[in-house]
Amino acid sequence: MLRPHPLRALFACLVLLLSLPVYANWQQHHWDVMGTRASVSLWSEDDATDLFQRLETEMERLNQLLSPWVDDSELARLNRLGHKAPQTISPEFYQLLERSLYFYQLTDGAFDITFASAGHLYDYRQGKAPDETALADATRHIGADRIALLPDHRVHFRSPGTRIDLGGIAKGYAIDRGIALLKEAGIAHAWLSLGGDSYVLGDHRGRPWEVGIQHPRNREKVAMRLPIADLAMSTSGDYQRYFIRDGRRIHHILSPQTGKSVDGLASVTVLAGNSLDADALSTSVFVLGVEKGLALINQLANTSAIIIDRRGNVVYSNDLTAPE
Template sequence: MKKPLLLCWVLMGFLSFGQQSQDVTVKQVMKLMGTRFEITVVAPNEDIGYINIDEAVSEIKRIEKIISSWDEASETSLINKNAGVKPVKVSSELFGLIERAKKISEITDGAFDISYASMDNIWKFDGTMDRVPSEKAIALSISKIGYQKIILDQDQQTVFLSEPGMRIGFGAIGKGYAADRAKELLVSKQVKGGIINASGDLTTWGTKTTGEKWLVGIANPLSKEKVFSWLPVIESSVATSGNYEKYIVLNGKKYSHIIDPRSGYPTSGIHSVSVFAKYAELCDALATAVFIMGKDSGIHLINQIDGVEVVVVDSDNKIHKSTGILFNNNP
């Protein structure tokens, strides 16, 4: 009588073993776009995983060649060189990115603005500043900023910066965009799951090899090893802006390196902002915007946008959130 039971147990074990995932997780850290990228993929084996990562890296480098303002041959540099001179015909990819950036500027009343690159860098966060710049110097430093001065011609596919000396830069949206495009490429190649983490701007798809959800921890800005909540990021993205690594203190007041492009003054009152949405590009831009707008105005804005949520840690280390965020303190 025991024989059939033993056979049954072996068969069940075999079936169970056959159903287990043989996938592996492959991760690589590298410097891209001047920052730290961490790419994680779920793959049938390590070799395929590293091939997938190489493909993602190539895509990120391709995007950097388009949006880099340091590369003199990039489309972005060409736009900047011709500021106040003539419109520049660009690829549909770059035109679309600038068009979306302008829309985010409109809904944030200019708190997010890619023409921030026109700003004269009179604020220094390298320890050399010993006084606040004069009001005149600050006003002059932002005189060329203004997303309204970025003229787009849909028919001709051109971009024109209307004032000489104007510049655009993608520092507050480019990493998120690159992460989205790398994810899109890997999904198109049937990569089951992964994370593209561009220095805190990350996007995910699929699940871990165990079938568990990818989780992101919202850290205490004053103690990074302490996580006050874990939030699932399912087929979604998150970006965080913070002032806990780069700031100065003048006359007893703390000034963040994140500067309001409308006033020319550094922001205050917030330690960090984490925005959750489907696309890392949108998260990246809105995290900067909310940081600049401030806790109340920023959360009010996010509560009006479908599919977007935010967690704000203020300068007193208190947590504030949009209406759709539910905290889970267990990883």
């Protein structure tokens, strides 16, 4: 059996196994935002309609701030103009860039928001990838050391081809903001999910929430089930956005060194105290691979990882043990 985790429970993401009895005070809501599905289930003796609207409004605000696909977002504007002259951005966006550069240093470059310099050349819906010449040119502009954070919340890109994408951290941050809103409203028991990122607040009124890690090769199956409470979790997988070309899986988790999809792993789930960290670390471990990824996780307090490689082998960080 899995040993109790320091954060009181184990978790992974992608599939929530609710199978809950019907309670009058359990309320659920679902909506689409940030290119994925958001879901919340919470316990409240009051009608939660207004609270659900506040969650929707906050996440849409973040989408308008951080999406590279919204033309007038701060991120899109920085991508267009950041190489021409320093751009003044909001304190919130600036702090997220600071946190991104922290993870860039912590992971020796595995977490790199400038992967978008090559990433924008891929179209996963259309099954399109850049040719070798275009990819080689784009990767010359990858490297978060090309981002200069200046006083007064100004940012400058040192390379004209550099672009950023906060896809490895934005959804985790949105979850954290959502949980803050729930706490402010007096909610003590809730589950909030956005794509592969989730946070479980409290327990399920006396018993843990039952959550499963999606099987990376069969959307109808669960790789394992875990009871959790008061925990953030993020899963990065090669099955979330991908296409197959010449027998090779082309997915959205790119190597900052090559601009190509990372080989070797199928799924990485990270458990941490907040969703922003879990989000960034699940991406980082996927890029680093099993050995270097677990070495990173094992040195971090109150952080765990469950890795599934492409052969279906499961590996755990040192604080966890495999089911017997």
